[in-house]
Amino acid sequence: MFSLYVHIPFCRERCPYCDFFLITRPGFVERFFEALAVETASKASLLEGRTIDAIHFGGGTPSLVPVSFISGWLEQVAGLAGLSADTEITLEANPEDLDTATLDALRAAGVNRLSIGVQSFTDRKLRALGRAHTAADAERTVSEALERFPSVSIDLICGAEGESAREWEGDLRAALRFRPQHVSVYMLTLEEKTRLWRDVSKGLRELPGEGQQASMYRQAMMMLCGAGYRHYEVSNYALEGHHSRYNLSSWKREPYLGFGPSAHSFLQTAEGEVRFSNASNLHRYLTDPANATDFREVLTAGQRFDEEVFLSLRIRKGLTVEFLRKGHTLGLQRLDDRLARLQAEGWIAVEGGQVTLTDDGFLFADLVAGELLSE
Template identity: 75%
Template sequence: MICLYVHIPFCRERCPYCDFFLVTKPGFVERFFEALAVETTAKASLFAGQAIEAIHFGGGTPSLVSPSFIDAWLSQISGLAQISSETEITLEANPEDLSPASLDALQALGVNRLSIGVQSFADRKLKALGRAHSAADARRVVSEALERFRSVSIDLMCGAGGETLAEWESDLRAALDLRLQHISVYMLTLEEKTRLWRDVRKGLRRLPGEEAQAAMYRLAAELLCGAGYGHYEISNFALEGRHSRYNLASWMREPYLGFGPAAHSFLVSGEAQTRFSNASSLTKYLADPAGAVDFREALTDEQRFDEQVFLSLRIRKPLSVGFLRKGHKLGHQHLDSVLVRLQEQGWIGVESGEVSLTEAGFLFADLVAAELLSA
C-alpha cells in the first residue's frame, strides 16, 4: 500500500506567519493541473496497481480550485491504482471557500475527510493572525461539513499577538462543543522572512513568550485528552480510529509519493530507502513536470537511525534501549546518563527496556531526540 500527496500551491494571499511554498496566481490553475497529469503519468510506475491507503490534497489552499480539477486527477489515479471506499481522501480547506454547494461537490467526487484551517473561533484573534474568515464563518462551515463527511478536522493555533490563556481555553472549548473527529493544535512560530517575523523584529507586534505558549499547549492536551481525544502526535488529537492516515504513515516512515511543486516523497524498495522532492518553483514545474524532481537521496544507515528516533518520538512510539545502544556513537555509559537525566526531568519513561515520551515530554520531543542522538 502507498499514500499519495498533492501540493496545490495556490492561495488568495499569504498569511503573515506562513512560510510554505505557495503562489497567489490563480490564472495558472488550469496549467498546473495539466502539468500534474503529466507528472502523474511519468511517476505511474512507482505506484501502478497498488492499493492507495490515503490521498491528501495540501497546499496552498486546495479548496480554492474548482472541484472539477480534483475530480479529473482522481479519475486519472483510479485508472492506474486501486482506490476503494476505504481509501481516505483528505482535502485541506479554508472556511471562506466553502459553501453548501461546494461541500456537496467535494463529497460527490469522493473526498471523505475535510481538514479546515479554522485557527480560531474568535474574531479578534483571527484578525491578529491575518485570516480572511470570521468566527461565524468558521462555526457555520464546520457544522455544515460535519453533516457531510465521515471525518472533519480543524487546525487551531495558539500564541497569537495579545492572546491570553483564557482566550485559548475558549477556542478549545468551542472546538470540543462541535465534537469533531480530529483537532490539530499548532503553536505560532516565527518563521524567518515572513511578514510576522519582520513585524516582530521591528517591534510592531509582540507574541506571548515561550512559557505562555507552553502553558497553552499543556492546557490543550489536558482538555482534549480529558474529552476522549487521543494525543497520537505532537500536534494532533483524534477520536478513536480517526487519526490522519497520510500523516501517520509519513511519521511511521511508510511509503508515500508526492506530486506538485515542493512535494516530497519517501519510497522503500527492498533494503533501499529513498527520499526525493520536487523543485519549489511553479515556473520550473510547469516547464517540465515529468522532470520535477530536483533532489534525491538514498538514506544511509545513520540517516535511517536518526529519522527513526525523531519520528518515533513525534508519535510516542516506544524506542527500545537496545536500538538506541546499537545506533549511538559515544558509548553505553553516556547514553545511560542521558536516559537518567531525561527521566529526572519528567520527559521520558523507561519501562521493560523501552523509552517513551511522557505527556510533558511531548512539548520537548525534538530536544529529547537531539539528546538521544548526541548520546
C-alpha cells in the same frame, strides 16, 4: 501502507506566519492541473500494482481550486493504482472557500476527510493571525462539514498576538462543542523571513512568551484528552479510529509519493530507502513536470537511525531502548546517562524497554530527539 501527497500551491494571500511554498495567482490553476496530469503519468510505474491507503491534498489552499480538477486527478490515479472504498482522501480547506455546494461537490468527488484551517473561533484572534474568514464562517463551515463528511479535522493555533489564557480556553471549548473527529493544535512559531518574523524582529508586534505558550499547550492536552480525544502525536488529537492515516504513516516512515512543486517522496527501492523532492518553483514545474525533481538521496544507515529517532518520538508509541542501543554511536554509558537525565527532567518515560515522551516531553520533542541522535 502506501500514501500520496499532492501539493496545490495556490492561496488568496499569504498568511503572515506561513513559510510554505505557495503563489497568490490563481490564474495558473488550469495549467497546474495539466502539468499535474503529466507528472502523474510519468510516475505510472511507481503506482502500478499499488493499493493506495491515503491521499492528502495539501498546500497552499486546495479548497480554492474548482472541485472538478480534484475529481479529475482522482480518476487518473484510480486508473493507475488501486483505490478502495476505505482509502482515506483528505483535503485541506479554509472556511471562506466552503459553501454548501462546494462541500457537497467535494464529498461527491470522493473526499471523505476534510481538514479545516479554523485556527480560532474568535474574530479578534483571526484578525491578529491575518486570516480571511470570520468566527461565524468557521462555525458555519465546521457544522456543515460534520453533517457531510465521516471525518472532519480542525486546526487551532495558540500563541497569537494579544492572546490570553481565557481566549484560548474559549477556542478549545468551541471546538469541543462541535466535537470534530480530529483536532490539530499548533503553537505559533516564528518562521524566518515571514512577514510575522520581520514585524516581531522590528518590534512592531509581540507574541506571548514561551511560558505562556507552554501553558496553552498543556491546557489543550488537559481539555481534549479529558473529552475523550487521544493525543497520538505532538500536535494531533483524535477520537478513536480517526487519526490521520497519511500523517501517521509518514511518522512511521512508511512509503509515500508526492506530486506538485515542493512535494516530497519517500520510497523503499532496490537501492535502499530513497527520499526525493520536486523543486519549489511553479515555472519550472509547469515547463517540465515529468522532470520536476531537484533533490534525491539514498539514506545512509546513520540517516535512517536519526529519522527513526526523530519521527518515532513524535508519536505515542515512541521507540525501544534496544533500538537506541543497536544504532547509537555515543557509547552505551553516554546513552544511558542521557536517558537518565531526560527522565529526571520529566520529559521521557522508560517502561518495559520502551522510550516515550511524557506530556511535558511533547513540548520538547525536538530537543529530546537531538539528545538521542547519533553523532
